[in-house]
Amino acid sequence: MKVEIENGKLAAAINFMYGLKLARKQSRFRRHFIQQMNDRLKQVEEDRKALLEEHSHKDEDGKAIVNDGQYDVKDMVAFSNDLKELNSEKLVIEGGDNGEMIRTIKQVLIKFENEEYEGQESEVYDYLCEQFKVDEEGEDNE
Template identity: 25%
Template sequence: MKLANYELPTLHKILYELELTSKQSRMRTRFCKLLEDRIIEMEEEKNKLIHQYAEYDENGQIVMKKNEEGKNLFTIKDVNVAAFNREMDILMREDFILDETEERKEMLLTVSNIILNIETPFSKEDALYYDRYCEVLENLSYAK
């Protein structure tokens, strides 16, 4: 099973918000744990990139600026913006590959069943992601 890093948080959110019981809940929890591990790893790598490319003040602190909504954002040195954006794009498009082993078969087939038969309505970006998740899960090697 292969997804890009940028696809993982939405899949985690969709699964996490479902009210499930028994086996479905247990298998979802196992699957979400695998996603969480990768999301944490991805966040750590994002933070390394931020620290590598950020603009620092005279005290060695990252320079922060507020956006229109008042949210604090780090600043990137002008000369580093293109390189930072390129590295972030590479990180976010990196493949997350979950081997379809016999050990994971029950979990992946259960999660596949949950996603493929979900009754939740999706709109906008979530609908596009949902279609992508269905495509990936429909192509699990176990079903072939």
């Protein structure tokens, strides 16, 4: 089994997972899952900053112009398109060493299916259930 999480949904997924009350094995694998998402989120932030620098006006030394902490973006449409592309790229977690973590997180999501969620929490829960294929029958659904 493999799970794919879009870069643009990483922060919300991390926050959602942190909010779940879990113990022992489930808590341990949640930490592993969050760590993988955090590592990817750091890379995405570095890539976003590189995009900002690439799309900004440059000073005479060829460095991006930054005013009051804001990059002076010369083509906001091109930057937005590149950022949208970055956010739609996916973190892929495949079985192998991650197999038990994937099965455990899937069980966590099943465990919380009768909880009531609102707004962004509801969207994130539904998204994670889709990615972990919670509604599909199979050996992973117990």
